Amino acid sequence: MSTPHRVILNAAAPLFLSMSAGVIAQLLGTSLLGHQATVQLAAFALVGAVLSPVTAAVSGGLRGMAPFVAACRDRPAEALPILKDARWLSLVLGVIGAGVMLAVPLIARAGGVSREVTAEFGAVPQLFALQVLLAAAGGGANGVLVALGHSRLVLRSSLSSTAVQVGLLLLLVPRMGIHGTAIALLASTALAVTVSNVLLLRLPGLAGGSPWPGLPRPREIWRMAEVGLPMSATVVIKFTVMGGAAYAAARTGTQGAAAHAILTSLAGPLGLTAFAVGQAATPEIARTTSPGEARRVNRAAVTVAAIGVLAGAFIVLLLGEPVLRLFTSDAGVLALTLALLPLLAVYSLADNCGIVMATGLMGLKHSAWTLGTAIVGNGLLALAIVPVTTAWGLAGLWIALIAGRLLVLVAQTAGFMRHSARVGAR
Numbered sequence: 001m002s003t004p005h006r007v008i009l010n011a012a013a014p015l016f017l018s019m020s021a022g023v024i025a026q027l028l029g030t031s032l033l034g035h036q037a038t039v040q041l042a043a044f045a046l047v048g049a050v051l052s053p054v055t056a057a058v059s060g061g062l063r064g065m066a067p068f069v070a071a072c073r074d075r076p077a078e079a080l081p082i083l084k085d086a087r088w089l090s091l092v093l094g095v096i097g098a099g100v101m102l103a104v105p106l107i108a109r110a111g112g113v114s115r116e117v118t119a120e121f122g123a124v125p126q127l128f129a130l131q132v133l134l135a136a137a138g139g140g141a142n143g144v145l146v147a148l149g150h151s152r153l154v155l156r157s158s159l160s161s162t163a164v165q166v167g168l169l170l171l172l173v174p175r176m177g178i179h180g181t182a183i184a185l186l187a188s189t190a191l192a193v194t195v196s197n198v199l200l201l202r203l204p205g206l207a208g209g210s211p212w213p214g215l216p217r218p219r220e221i222w223r224m225a226e227v228g229l230p231m232s233a234t235v236v237i238k239f240t241v242m243g244g245a246a247y248a249a250a251r252t253g254t255q256g257a258a259a260h261a262i263l264t265s266l267a268g269p270l271g272l273t274a275f276a277v278g279q280a281a282t283p284e285i286a287r288t289t290s291p292g293e294a295r296r297v298n299r300a301a302v303t304v305a306a307i308g309v310l311a312g313a314f315i316v317l318l319l320g321e322p323v324l325r326l327f328t329s330d331a332g333v334l335a336l337t338l339a340l341l342p343l344l345a346v347y348s349l350a351d352n353c354g355i356v357m358a359t360g361l362m363g364l365k366h367s368a369w370t371l372g373t374a375i376v377g378n379g380l381l382a383l384a385i386v387p388v389t390t391a392w393g394l395a396g397l398w399i400a401l402i403a404g405r406l407l408v409l410v411a412q413t414a415g416f417m418r419h420s421a422r423v424g425a426r
Contacts, residue, residue, distance in 0.1 A: 005304060034327045065224055068082050093136060123179060160191060278305070364419050
């Protein structure tokens with residue numbers, strides 16, 4: 001095995017395990033709701049369609065610090081001020097995101113969702129808004145640990161928080177429905193933020209420091225914003241379109257919304273390798289000193305991610321119906337979801353290779369290119385979602401999603417080749 005592959009795998013393996021734990025909790029929540037009531041699963045999918053871009057936008061602002069922290073691997077004390085700068089940026093995004101979460105009922109009504117589904121929201125938007133603010137205020141510690149070469153420590157915060165979330169899901173969801181899922185997520189986020197920050201401040205050179213934002217440093221925050229904000233905007237655009245896809249699926253009926261929710265839930269574990277590899281590869285690409293080295297690291301990252309996605313898709317396709325029965329007992333939802341599994345596999349491969357390419361561009365500090373590809377690719381996809389779904393149903397929707405992801409992947413690959421050619425001149 002070549003050195004770039006080994007470096008990526010060593011850093012990504014703990015992150016993969018960490019994310020696996022989180023996805024298991026997410027799938028458990030979806031499964032519990034699916035067996036409780038299809039309408040609650042549909043409501044949860046719609047709230048989640050808004051929460052995903054909001055959460056990702058906040059974390060995108062924090063991920064923008066990775067290339068800067070990577071340069072401090074031999075001087076860890078310099079990483080803490082960078083984290084504080086990133087948190088000023090994420091706090092602004094968090095306040096905006098919390099406001100968006102509070103507007104979920106209005107968004108749902110504007111999207112034409114039935115009252116039967118929106119009546120299930122209750123206080124869930126408020127609980128998720130609080131969770132977004134908490135993540136914005138205390139997040140980013142895990143990103144610093146990864147960039148400094150301590151990705152194994154991330155497991156401690158993720159496993160402890162996931163254990164709490166799973167316990168609360170099993171306890172609360174049968175009694176409280178989607179409110180139980182929101183409370184479980186809020187509690188697990190609070191624990192994860194606490195543990196990750198404690199672990200960070202135990203590193204040599206960081207002991208005794210405070211992880212909370214101090215006086216803002218406008219110039220440093222702006223440098224980080226040039227990397228982080230395009231990533232946040234990219235994620236918002238992508239997940240807003242995916243949210244639009246969820247609402248388009250909901251217009252096909254309750255069963256269509258539930259089937260779409262299950263497919264998007266399965267897309268999570270299929271993309272675990274890509275997300276882990278992307279986080280591991282960003283600081284490594286940021287530390288490269290030549291175009292050839294940057295491209296070797298990126299090529300290794302894409303290869304590892306693609307293998308992971310294909311392995312996961314093979315398992316899902318092989319097991320098929322037994323896996324889907326974990327999410328629903330509705331025969332119509334089961335049949336519809338089973339028929340669309342091959343499309344899910346193709347979508348996941350294109351989407352997750354694009355995710356790794358985007359993190360590679362972030363490592364080069366050229367996230368603006370990623371934003372440009374997102375605007376074009378997702379813009380075209382947004383225009384096609386409603387007419388395609390109206391004409392060909394849920395299958396047409398997922399074919400459109402595949403086409404959009406392939407377009408973005410091609411454009412991102414071209415951008416990485418262009419900007420990596422300038423690595424030696426940085």
